[in-house]
Amino acid sequence: MRSIELFSVKTSCPDVAILGGGLSGRLVAWQLVCAGLRVALYERGNSEGSAAAGWVAAAMLAPLAESAISESCIVEMGTLGLERWPSLIERLPEPVFFQRTGTLVVWHQPDRSEAEMFERRMRTNAPEALLRGGVESLIGARLWEIEPALKHRFHEGWWFPNEGQLDSRQLLKSLASGLEKAGVALHWHTGIEEGHYPEARLVIDCRGLGARIAFSRLRGVRGEVVRIHAPGVGLRRPVRLLHPRYPIYIAPKESDRYVIGATELESEDMSPMTVRSALELLSAAFSLHPAFGEARILELNVNCRPALPDHLPCVQWDGKCTLRLNGLYRHGYLLAPVVTGEICALAIKILELAAVGRSLDWDNWRAGRQWPSLFQFKSE
Ligand SMILES: Cc1cc2nc3c(=O)[nH]c(=O)nc-3n(C[C@H](O)[C@H](O)[C@H](O)COP(=O)(O)OP(=O)(O)OC[C@H]3O[C@@H](n4cnc5c(N)ncnc54)[C@H](O)[C@@H]3O)c2cc1C
Numbered sequence: 001m002r003s004i005e006l007f008s009v010k011t012s013c014p015d016v017a018i019l020g021g022g023l024s025g026r027l028v029a030w031q032l033v034c035a036g037l038r039v040a041l042y043e044r045g046n047s048e049g050s051a052a053a054g055w056v057a058a059a060m061l062a063p064l065a066e067s068a069i070s071e072s073c074i075v076e077m078g079t080l081g082l083e084r085w086p087s088l089i090e091r092l093p094e095p096v097f098f099q100r101t102g103t104l105v106v107w108h109q110p111d112r113s114e115a116e117m118f119e120r121r122m123r124t125n126a127p128e129a130l131l132r133g134g135v136e137s138l139i140g141a142r143l144w145e146i147e148p149a150l151k152h153r154f155h156e157g158w159w160f161p162n163e164g165q166l167d168s169r170q171l172l173k174s175l176a177s178g179l180e181k182a183g184v185a186l187h188w189h190t191g192i193e194e195g196h197y198p199e200a201r202l203v204i205d206c207r208g209l210g211a212r213i214a215f216s217r218l219r220g221v222r223g224e225v226v227r228i229h230a231p232g233v234g235l236r237r238p239v240r241l242l243h244p245r246y247p248i249y250i251a252p253k254e255s256d257r258y259v260i261g262a263t264e265l266e267s268e269d270m271s272p273m274t275v276r277s278a279l280e281l282l283s284a285a286f287s288l289h290p291a292f293g294e295a296r297i298l299e300l301n302v303n304c305r306p307a308l309p310d311h312l313p314c315v316q317w318d319g320k321c322t323l324r325l326n327g328l329y330r331h332g333y334l335l336a337p338v339v340t341g342e343i344c345a346l347a348i349k350i351l352e353l354a355a356v357g358r359s360l361d362w363d364n365w366r367a368g369r370q371w372p373s374l375f376q377f378k379s380e
Contacts, residue, residue: 014185014201015037015039015201016029016032016203017040017041018040018042019197019203019211020205020206020210020211021047021188022049022051022052022053023171023328023332024208024325024328024336025206026172026176028204028206028325030092030179031344032344032348033183033184034182035348037351040186040187040200041186043186044189044210047186047188048172052172053209054168054333057168057223058165058225058251058259059166059251060103060164061333062163062164063075063078063082063334064103064135064160064162065160066078067122068117068118069121070125071125072125072126073371074331074334074335077334077335077371082163082334092178093174094170094173094174095170096167098164099237100162100164101161101164101237103237103240104143104160104240105118105158105159106150106156106239106240106241106242108287112156114243114244115242134160134161136161137156139155143156146236147235147237147239149233149236150288153289163238167254168333192207194213200321202321202322202350202351203321203323204322206326208326208328209268215314215316215326218326221304221307221329222270222303223261223302223304223305224261224278224300225259225261225262225302226278226300227298227299228257228285228298229256229257229298230291232256232291233252233256233289233295235250238252241284245280248260248261249262250285257298258292260285263281267304270302271302273300278300282297305329306327308326311329312329312373314326315339315376316378317360317375318380319362319379320379320380323346325340339374342371346365
């Protein structure tokens with residue numbers, strides 16, 4: 001992103017105040033400070049990010065594996081997002097585990113009908129061009145060659161070789177230290193409520209579920225995950241197990257740690273994981289590989305995904321000084337490079353025009369973007 005001189009007026013007021021320092025808020029702050037803007041960030045929770053949905057997430061970057069349950073624009077945005085992660089991570093001050101060895105989808109033989117349904121949906125929602133070279137049907141020895149840990153346990157599967165994952169906590173931590181080093185005014189433990197926004201030329205609301213008053217139809221979708229330490233299993237990539245009642249994924253992170261998730265419940269309940277969910281997640285993992293039986297449970301965690309009724313992300317402008325990003329739902333990591341890139345480009349344009357006394361031609365802006373439906377105008 002280019003450097004901006006226009007806003008270096010000497011005043012204590014930042015160019016941009018960002019509300020919410022979870023996944024999207026940190027990434028927006030990082031891109032704007034790298035573009036030369038003066039940025040302040042306000043986060044209700046701590047600098048680790050443990051209050052954010054992004055803290056609990058497995059951070060799988062699986063646009064095609066998600067296509068069975070997502071619209072084609074998610075698949076397309078996610079494919080581009082996946083490409084952009086390495087260059088975003090490269091500029092951060094601390095290492096972030098990023099892996100691109102694909103996603104594997106498997107099923108137990110009695111659940112074969114799930115695989116047929118998965119394939120039908122995937123072929124309906126994923127653009128043909130992305131499926132070409134993006135998915136391979138695996139049988140027997142070929143599956144075991146790709147994922148030796150599953151030898152003789154599973155006989156059929158789908159492999160999405162271009163997909164990836166990252167370590168969400170390392171990312172949030174590295175972003176926090178990058179922001180500090182870059183001189184962002186960081187206000188941890190500082191909740192910002194409606195009508196009490198800090199002073200800035202532009203406010204960008206990235207509060208996820210905390211922005212419910214601004215997004216009346218926003219809801220939380222509860223997700224529970226288990227983190228375990230399981231030396232001796234040796235999965236090389238995230239594996240999804242199709243199942244009529246307990247579809248789960250197991251994402252191997254560094255040092256034999258695994259994230260097993262996730263439930264998807266229509267509830268905003270943030271209370272601890274239920275026994276039922278723990279049993280379902282752990283039993284499904286045990287059915288994938290019996291060595292999970294000896295794993296040590298490190299954490300049982302819960303948070304809620306911020307979702308809009310269409311399950312699509314949204315960038316909103318009020319025609320004045322407030323932008324909002326929300327609705328990342330279960331695809332925050334997948335979509336963040338694209339969606340935060342779009343809101344940063346919009347913020348810079350609004351500020352550039354304001355600096356010369358002009359305002360943005362919204363319809364023109366929207367029409368010129370790759371995903372115009374991402375943008376909504378809502379005056380307040
Ligand atoms: C169980 C689970 C698994 C997931 N797995 C994946 C996955 O594998 N891949 C993927 O792409 N996505 C995944 N996601 C989705 C992803 O985590 C979310 O889409 C993403 O975190 C949303 O980002 P956000 O910045 O909008 O919200 P958050 O990450 O929740 O950040 C919002 C921040 O705003 C702060 N805040 C709230 N109110 C206020 C206030 N009044 N003032 C100041 N700060 C405030 C909060 O404390 C929080 O830190 C998963 C989510 C869950 C819950």
